[in-house]
Amino acid sequence: xxxxxxxxxxxxxxxxxxxxxxxxxxxxxxxxxxxxxxxxxxxxxxxxxxxxxxxxxxxxxxxxxxxxxxxxxxxxxxxxxxxxxxxxxxxxxxxxxxxxxxxxxxxxxxxxxxxxxxxxxxxxxxxxxxxxxxxxxxxxxxxxxxxxxxxxxxxxxxxxxxxxxxxxxxxxxxxxxxxxxxxxxxxxxxxxxxxxxxxxxxxxxxxxxxxxxxxxxxxxxxxxxxxxxxxxxxxxxxxxxxxxxxxxxxxxxxxxxxxxxxxxxxxxxxxxxxxxxxxxxxxxxxxxxxxxxxxxxxxxxxxx
Numbered sequence: 269x270x271x272x273x274x275x276x277x278x279x280x281x282x283x284x285x286x287x288x289x290x291x292x293x294x295x296x297x298x299x300x301x302x303x304x305x306x307x308x309x310x311x312x313x314x315x316x317x318x319x320x321x322x323x324x325x326x327x328x329x330x331x332x333x334x335x336x337x338x339x340x341x342x343x344x345x346x347x348x349x350x351x352x353x354x355x356x357x358x359x360x361x362x363x364x365x366x367x368x369x370x371x372x373x374x375x376x377x378x379x380x381x382x383x384x385x386x387x388x389x390x391x392x393x394x395x396x397x398x399x400x401x402x403x404x405x406x407x408x409x410x411x412x413x414x415x416x417x418x419x420x421x422x423x424x425x426x427x428x429x430x431x432x433x434x435x436x437x438x439x440x441x442x443x444x445x446x447x448x449x450x451x452x453x454x455x456x457x458x459x460x461x462x463x464x465x466x467x468x469x470x471x472x473x474x475x476x477x478x479x480x481x482x483x484x485x486x487x488x489x490x491x492x493x494x495x496x497x498x499x500x501x502x503x504x505x506x507x508x509x510x511x512x513x514x515x516x517x518x519x520x521x522x523x524x525x526x527x528x529x530x531x532x533x534x535x536x537x538x539x540x541x542x543x544x545x546x547x548x549x550x551x552x553x554x555x556x557x558x559x560x561x562x563x564x565x566x567x568x569x570x571x572x
Contacts (some may be wrong), residue, residue: 269363271307274317275300278357289510291421299350306331319388325371326350345373368470382515383524389414391511402478406503408493409475411456417526417544418450420497420519426474427490428464433457450543 269277279297282288288296306328307313325348330346332339355368384392393410413423422440431438436452439499452460460474469476476493492564501518508517515521523544530540 269317269358270314271304271317271320272352275304276357278354281357282558295346296350296353299347302332302353302411303328304353308533317358318382320355320366322366322370325366339495341374348373349524381524381528382517383528384513384517384523386517386523386529387510388513388515392507392513395507395510396463401463401466404459404466405475405478408456408459408463408509409500410504410522411459412452414524414526415453415456416450417523419523420500423475423519424495424497424500428474429472429473431474433461448542 278300279293282293282296304313307315307324309325310324314322314444329344329348331506332344349361352368353382355366355371359368360363362442393407396407396410398407409423412418413420418440426438426440430440433452436454436457437449438447438452441499443445463475467476468473471488471493472490473494475495477495477499480493497519504517504522508515527540527544530543531537
C-alpha cells in the first residue's frame with residue numbers, strides 16, 4: 269500500500285471507527301501531509317508503507333527542526349505521536365510495517381501551567397466596561413470559562429439554547445463525542461443573564477460579535493456572528509494588559525485557574541479530572557504544584 273492510500277484510509281478510520289473529533293482528524297491529516305512533503309523531498313514519495321523504517325521517521329523528526337528552528341518539544345512529539353498512531357493503524361491492517369513503539373518521544377521537563385491568583389482575577393474581571401454590551405459580553409465570557417473550566421473551542425460552540433441559567437448548568441460535547449455537564453457559579457450565571465438581556469437579535473450563538481450595523485443584523489447568519497478562538501484570546505490578553513497582569517495569559521489560563529482554585533480549596537483530584545474532562549488523571553496532576561504550601565501548613569499543624 270502506498271503512503272497516499274494509507275493516509276486516506278487512516279483518516280477514514282479515525283472518523284468512522286475511532287469517532288475522533290474533526291480537529292483531531294485535521295491535526296493528523298496536517299502532520300501526515302508534512303510527512304509526505306518530507307518523503308517527496310527525499311525522492312521517497314512512491315515508497316510503500318511496508319518499507320518505511322525507523323531511520324526515515326527519525327530523519328523526518330530532524331527535518332521538523334530544519335523546517336522550523338524554534339519548534340518546541342511538545343510540537344515535535346505531537347508529530348511523532350501521529351506517526352505512532354498511523355503505524356498502529358497499519359499494524360491493525362496486518363501490514364508488515366514498522367512497530368509503532370519503536371518511535372521514541374523526546375523527554376522534556378514537567379509541564380508547568382500559568383494561572384491567576386484571586387487578586388489577579390479580581391483585577392481582570394474589573395476591566396470590562398459593563399455599561400456597554402461588549403463589556404457585558406467580555407465579562408460573561410471570562411467568568412464562564414473560569415467558573416466551568418471550559419476549553420475555548422467548547423465555549424465558542426455554545427448556543428443560547430444549550431444554557432440553563434436557572435439550574436446554572438449545561439452540557440458540552442467534547443472530542444470523544446461524549447457529553448459532560450458543567451456548572452456555572454451564581455456570579456457567572458448572572459453575568460451571562462445580564463448580557464443576554466441586552467441582546468436584541470435572532471442569533472443562536474451564546475456569544476456574538478457586536479461590530480455590525482443594527483440594520484444588517486437580520487441578514488447575518490449564526491456562524492458569521494459567532495466569535496472565534498483568536499478573538500477571545502486577543503480580548504483576554506487586552507484586559508490582562510489593562511489589569512497590569514504581567515503573565516502571558518490566554519483563555520486557557522482561566523481554565524488553569526479554575527483547576528488550581530479547586531485544588532487550593534481541597535477539591536479531590538479525581539473530581540477535578542472529571543470536571544476538566546481529562547482522559548487520564550496524569551494530565552490533571554500537573555496542577556498539584558499549587559497545593560505544596562497547603563501541605564506544608566498541614567504538616568506543620570500535625571507534626572510537632
